[in-house]
Amino acid sequence: MKHLKVYSKQEVLANTTIRRFETKIGERVQVIKDPKQLEESLQNTNARFVIVGVLETIGAKGNLSTIATESIWQPFLKSFLNVQSNDFLEGGEVMVLGHFDFSDVENIIEQSAQTIEEKVEAYRHAVNIIDAEVEQIVHMITQNKKLPIIIGGGQNNGYPCIKGAAKGWFKSGVIPFAQINAINVDTCADYRPLEGRHNGNAFRYAEEDGYLEKYCVVGLHENEIQQNVWMDIVNNPFMDCITFEDIFLHEKRTFLEAIDHATEFTIDTLCGIELDLGSVENSATSNIHSTGITSIQARQYLYFAALDSQPAYLHICEGGQDVAKEGDGASTGSFVSYLVTDFIKALLQGY
Numbered sequence: 001m002k003h004l005k006v007y008s009k010q011e012v013l014a015n016t017t018i019r020r021f022e023t024k025i026g027e028r029v030q031v032i033k034d035p036k037q038l039e040e041s042l043q044n045t046n047a048r049f050v051i052v053g054v055l056e057t058i059g060a061k062g063n064l065s066t067i068a069t070e071s072i073w074q075p076f077l078k079s080f081l082n083v084q085s086n087d088f089l090e091g092g093e094v095m096v097l098g099h100f101d102f103s104d105v106e107n108i109i110e111q112s113a114q115t116i117e118e119k120v121e122a123y124r125h126a127v128n129i130i131d132a133e134v135e136q137i138v139h140m141i142t143q144n145k146k147l148p149i150i151i152g153g154g155q156n157n158g159y160p161c162i163k164g165a166a167k168g169w170f171k172s173g174v175i176p177f178a179q180i181n182a183i184n185v186d187t188c189a190d191y192r193p194l195e196g197r198h199n200g201n202a203f204r205y206a207e208e209d210g211y212l213e214k215y216c217v218v219g220l221h222e223n224e225i226q227q228n229v230w231m232d233i234v235n236n237p238f239m240d241c242i243t244f245e246d247i248f249l250h251e252k253r254t255f256l257e258a259i260d261h262a263t264e265f266t267i268d269t270l271c272g273i274e275l276d277l278g279s280v281e282n283s284a285t286s287n288i289h290s291t292g293i294t295s296i297q298a299r300q301y302l303y304f305a306a307l308d309s310q311p312a313y314l315h316i317c318e319g320g321q322d323v324a325k326e327g328d329g330a331s332t333g334s335f336v337s338y339l340v341t342d343f344i345k346a347l348l349q350g351y
């Protein structure tokens with residue numbers, strides 16, 4: 001994994017504000033003791049959750065988006081490590097492994113490709129590099145029966161999360177086949193055609209390659225679904241969706257009823273839990289919406305999805321700092337920190 005940066009305890013503490021009379025999660029989280037013995041460290045740790053960042057905007061650019069989806073990791077990390085360690089979450093259950101940085105790949109494309117068409121083609125080809133490395137770390141984490149939490153980058157990383165988790169949990173003996181389900185709260189299905197990898201077709205590729213069995217999208221915006229994709233979803237018994245309009249405009253069911261439906265639909269095996277931050281109203285994301293779910297509803301989603309499904313991994317993506325709006329990255333990082341701690345706390349209740 002050429003692009004993986006593994007953290008030392010000193011690097012974690014450098015992002016942690018130490019204060020007298022209190023303890024931060026950054027002082028409690030575990031790290032890889034020897035980067036050269038990565039798998040051995042994962043085998044030997046008693047941490048239940050392993051957090052990894054993905055710094056890339058390649059998948060978004062391959063789908064004609066420009067927001068810096070690589071920028072959410074550092075604000076998230078700073079916020080997460082400074083959460084108070086207490087009876088609600090002590091922190092020792094978590095390992096902060098490190099992050100991927102694919103900026104060198106992006107720089108080569110920016111310097112070499114001459115036209116927009118060349119850049120898009122190059123970005124879509126480069127996503128395969130990201131797929132391979134993210135899949136490898138997710139596979140390694142899950143085959144050692146730890147739960148990966150992947151933060152940052154585009155929705156394109158849903159594919160290697162699904163593939164790596166399916167193969168890893170299968171190798172660990174937890175599931176009988178290398179195939180899992182997925183729930184995604186998103187404004188779009190990310191089920192575009194197989195036209196080269198980007199952040200709009202992760203679930204199509206995962207299904208095509210046989211690693212995704214059932215898929216449910218909650219909060220799909222009617223204005224964003226392509227007709228051919230809509231027909232593919234409604235005619236596939238292994239796929240389901242509940243539109244944003246059916247929840248909040250037509251009031252056919254409440255948001256929590258929609259989440260309950262999604263977890264019931266996917267309960268038969270392990271399930272990837274996906275959240276595209278573009279579904280959250282006015283978030284700094286690759287697809288900013290003036291209408292969407294609230295931050296509280298996003299937190300409820302991850303809390304109840306953790307409680308009511310069999311999570312294979314957590315993937316929070318498409319968050320980033322809009323260069324025109326200073327401070328968006330920090331506020332989104334704090335929000336993502338809440339989402340991650342909600343998810344972890346819910347699962348710890350079940351142990």
